[in-house]
Amino acid sequence: METQQTFIIIKPEAVARGLVGExxxxxxxxxxxxxxLAMKTIEPDVARVHYGHHADKPFFPELIEAIxxxxxxxxxxxxxxxxxxxxxxxxxxxxxxxxxxxxxxxxALQNPYNMVHASDSPExxxxxxxxxxxxx
Ligand code: CMP
Numbered sequence: 195m196e197t198q199q200t201f202i203i204i205k206p207e208a209v210a211r212g213l214v215g216e217x218x219x220x221x222x223x224x225x226x227x228x229x230x231l232a233m234k235t236i237e238p239d240v241a242r243v244h245y246g247h248h249a250d251k252p253f254f255p256e257l258i259e260a261i262x263x264x265x266x267x268x269x270x271x272x273x274x275x276x277x278x279x280x281x282x283x284x285x286x287x288x289x290x291x292x293x294x295x296x297x298x299x300x301x302a303l304q305n306p307y308n309m310v311h312a313s314d315s316p317e318x319x320x321x322x323x324x325x326x327x328x329x330x
Contacts, residue, residue, distance in 0.1 A: 195274035199229065201322035202271060202280060203236075203311040206264035208301070214267050217297055217310060220283055221271055230270035230327050238262050244325065253306060260306045268326050277319060280312045 204217050222228065236244070241258045248254050271280055285296025289308050292298035302308045313319035 197272065197274055198276040198316060198319065199270050199272045199323060200277045200280050200313045200319045201326065202269045202313075203261070204267040204269075205261060205307070205309055205311065206266055207260070207307045208309040209233075209265050209267060211301075213301060213309065218267075218269075220297060221280065224273075224279060224283060226271040226273040226276055226279065228269055229272045230323075231267065232269070232327075233265050233267050235265050236262050240325070244322070257306045261311075270323055270327065277313055277316065281314065284308075284310045284312055 202221075204214055208214065208217060218228065218231075238258060241261045242249070245254065245257055245261070248257060251257075273279065283297060285292030285298040287298075287305070287308060289298045289302035289304055292302065292308075294300060297310055298308045313322050
């Protein structure tokens, strides 16, 4: 299987609840390698670009407020099929539909507070890694 890189955000609600170690542990236990890791607070302008494909949704203002509410941990994970593996580990977008055993299924109650963002395609991963780590 093709080695891929994917981009993750451990969201403000997960950082505030002290779940950074638990979430990273799950990715590492799966066998994924952590290639980049940083803590930062996302600026509203960057958040609006990152979630630009949701700009017409009624929940957009709430989503921007939630992702900029406090520090996040951003990272790049690598491994065979990393994009699909990470999305399987985090579970369905809606915490109500996320299976127990997934990160969202175990720790989240409702959107937009679903604990982790992860890239959904190789193109998105490339763009998101460049957006958040491009200046390194
Ligand atoms: P994420 O994977 O970061 O990508 C888009 C985000 O929008 C998603 O996780 C949720 O945080 C948020 N989201 C998706 N659907 C809804 C919704 N119906 N109401 C509020 N937030 C949502």
